Structures are given as C-alpha cells and as structure tokens.
Amino acid sequence: MLGSLPVVSDGYTNINLYINVEVPGQGILSIPDLAGSINVPPLGNFKHVHAFHPALINILLFIFAPKDSFELPCTPDKFSxxxxxxxxxxxxVPLENQAIVSAGVLNIRISTEMYPEAVFGPNGIVITVTAKIEFFIRNADGSTYSVLVVRSRVALGAVLSFVNGRVIFVVSITGNALELIYSDARISDVSSLESHCGKLLGETVLPVFNSNLAFGFPIPSIFGADLINPTFFFIEGVLLVGF
Structure with missing residues (x-):
C-alpha cells in the first residue's frame, strides 16, 4: 500500500510503501504510524535502493523468535x-546452602521476557533480546527450590545474505548482562555467571532462532526490478539494499 504519493524527478522515482505482515494465528501486524517516512540517500552506483524501517525488521524478528519456554536438565548431554x-x-552459593544445591539435580527453565528489537547503526545491526533463566531443584514432594532466577539481556550481532530472493539473517551473541531476580539459596552476585549463561543461550536458544531466521524474508519486486547481488548498508537507522 502506498504510504504517500510517489516523488518523481528526471533522475529517480521514490515510492514509500506500507507493508503489512500476516502472521498465522495472530492476524496482520503493521508498522506503527509513528514510523516516519525514510529519506533514501543518493543512489550512487546503484540503479535501485530498497530501504527498510527497523519496525519491519522487528516484526519479522518477533515472528521468528522462539515463543515457548522450555526446560532442560543441567547435564553435559543437553549443554556442553x-x-x-x-x-x-x-x-x-553461600556456604550454609551449598549442601542443598550440590545434592540436588539442577534444572534450567528458559523463557523470553522481551522479544528481539533491532537497532541499525553505521556498522550493522544490533539486536537485543531479554530472557529469564531459572535454575531450580525439584523436591521429593513436587515443590521446587529456586536456586537462582536471573534476567539475561543479550546483544546479538547479525550477518545478512541474499539467497533465492530472500534476505537471510544469521545471528550470534556479542554480549550478555545478567540481573539477579530471586534466589532461595541467597545468591547475591551473578556477574561471574554471565559468560556461562551466554554459552547456555548460545547452545540452546540461538540454534532455534537461527533455524527460524533461515526462512528469510522476500524482497518485493518493484517495477519488475529483481535483486541481483545486492549490497547491504546502513544509514540514519535504516537498512538499505542496493542493486
């Protein structure tokens, strides 16, 4: 759908489009009205430039991000x-509680608190996502002993490629910050666990996310112009695809 009337000059035609994404079971997701028009820079050596607002990318990341929480035992066969x-x-763990923790089978529950959000910078995309990680022991009576609950704010770097008419994202963890939420074991400092939790998320959640992202999203053909060997670059918080 046209976002505004095309701007036509002797040198170029600028078309501003609104894109709705239909998600099975969730209806149509639209870029919010507050997402203003994109001022595409000079074409340079490109014949066509497609500009994508971060709001569109965030809709796609929301679609592909893992939604369901899951549990796994903290054992080498599940996590190296x-x-x-x-x-x-x-x-x-304070000394008085170490016996409880060391004697039990440690379980892990991971859930998403805030879905991925992309920010476009001059050097690429930074994606942030917030997850909750719970470490707990199941007691004989069915209750749980919450060893530790943390909030993990993860920074992801993204590499883009173009395959069969679709833009493909591959993400990797570039940073992880932990915040203590609760601990029955009276743990007070979790800073030393950041790298371990980053590795945990990298082996359990990240492969699922990348598997979903591998589907990619199609670049619409405008005026019959199909992308051939496109170049990805960023300017003023916008993803640009030139060809």
Missing part, C-alpha cells in the same frame, strides 16, 4: 558447559 555452569553457581 553444564558442569562448568553448575560449579560456577556453587561458587556463589
């Missing part, structure tokens, strides 16, 4: 760094 993570947790 399980032993190191368990030992790191024991080091920050």
């Amino acid at each position: 760094g399980a032993d190191d993570l368990r030992n790191a947790i024991l080091l920050v």
Whole structure:
C-alpha cells in the first residue's frame, strides 16, 4: 500500500510503501504510524535502493523468535558447559546452602521476557533480546527450590545474505548482562555467571532462532526490478539494499 504519493524527478522515482505482515494465528501486524517516512540517500552506483524501517525488521524478528519456554536438565548431554555452569553457581552459593544445591539435580527453565528489537547503526545491526533463566531443584514432594532466577539481556550481532530472493539473517551473541531476580539459596552476585549463561543461550536458544531466521524474508519486486547481488548498508537507522 502506498504510504504517500510517489516523488518523481528526471533522475529517480521514490515510492514509500506500507507493508503489512500476516502472521498465522495472530492476524496482520503493521508498522506503527509513528514510523516516519525514510529519506533514501543518493543512489550512487546503484540503479535501485530498497530501504527498510527497523519496525519491519522487528516484526519479522518477533515472528521468528522462539515463543515457548522450555526446560532442560543441567547435564553435559543437553549443554556442553553444564558442569562448568553448575560449579560456577556453587561458587556463589553461600556456604550454609551449598549442601542443598550440590545434592540436588539442577534444572534450567528458559523463557523470553522481551522479544528481539533491532537497532541499525553505521556498522550493522544490533539486536537485543531479554530472557529469564531459572535454575531450580525439584523436591521429593513436587515443590521446587529456586536456586537462582536471573534476567539475561543479550546483544546479538547479525550477518545478512541474499539467497533465492530472500534476505537471510544469521545471528550470534556479542554480549550478555545478567540481573539477579530471586534466589532461595541467597545468591547475591551473578556477574561471574554471565559468560556461562551466554554459552547456555548460545547452545540452546540461538540454534532455534537461527533455524527460524533461515526462512528469510522476500524482497518485493518493484517495477519488475529483481535483486541481483545486492549490497547491504546502513544509514540514519535504516537498512538499505542496493542493486
């Protein structure tokens, strides 16, 4: 749908489009009205330039992000760094509670608190996502002992490619900051666990996210102009695709 009347000159034609994304079971997701028009820079050596607002990318990231929480035991067959993570947790448990934690089977529950949000900078895309990670022990009576609950604010870097008419994202963790939410074991400092939790998310959540992102999103053909060997670049908070 046209966002405004095309701007036509002797040198170029500028078309501003609104794009709605239909999501099965969720209806149509639209770029919010507050997402203003994009001023496309001079074409340079490109014949066509497509500009994408971060709001569109954020809709796509929301669609592809893992939605359901999941549990796994903290064991090496589920996560290669399980032993190191368990030992790191024991080091920050106060002495009077170490026996409880060391005797139980440690379980992990991971859920998404805030869905991914992309910010376009001059050097690429930075995606942030917030997850909650719970480490707990199940007691014999069915209750749980909450060893530790943390909020993990993860920074993701993205590499873009163009395959079969679609833009493909591959993301990797570039940073992780932990915030303590609660601990029955009276843990007070979680800073030493940041790298361990980053590795946990990298082995469990990230492969699912990348698998979903591998579907990619199609670049619409305008005036019959199909992308061939496009170049990705960023300016003023906008993803640009030139060809």
